Amino acid sequence: MPEPLTTEYMQKTQQIIAAAPVGPWNVEPSTHGLPDQVGPIAFLETWADTERIPVVEFISHAREALPRYVGEVSRQQALIQTLEQRIRDLESGQDGGDRD
Incomplete structure (x- = not known):
């Protein structure tokens, strides 16, 4: 999976x-x-x-940028799914920890 997008990379993309x-x-x-x-x-x-x-420059950059953006979206979607499952576990008391 691609590395997370850096602020510098996002700024370069926006400029292009x-x-x-x-x-x-x-x-x-x-x-x-x-x-x-x-x-x-x-x-x-x-x-x-x-x-x-x-x-x-736009065409040249887009060939690399698009796959990175798709990878970033995939990474964020996986994180969201993990967090949503964690919330469901906490709400149902299945986290194995104490509920205060």
Whole structure:
């Protein structure tokens, strides 16, 4: 399972996302009906040179970030399930400890 996300990693991700053109990035077909463009990306180019680097960084970062976010969500879900079970055990008196 991936390591928990650090504050620095989250901040870097937020900066990269903020610098990229606003989404959603819709898929646009060519005259032949094939996907030709996704948002600002067309033939691995962008509409404006000023968007190129932020878009490339976003795409590059997203490939690693998305799996980490999914891993973090999974980790938190597992923790929530553990805590919910612990609460149920405490409420039912099955924790093996004294209830004051």
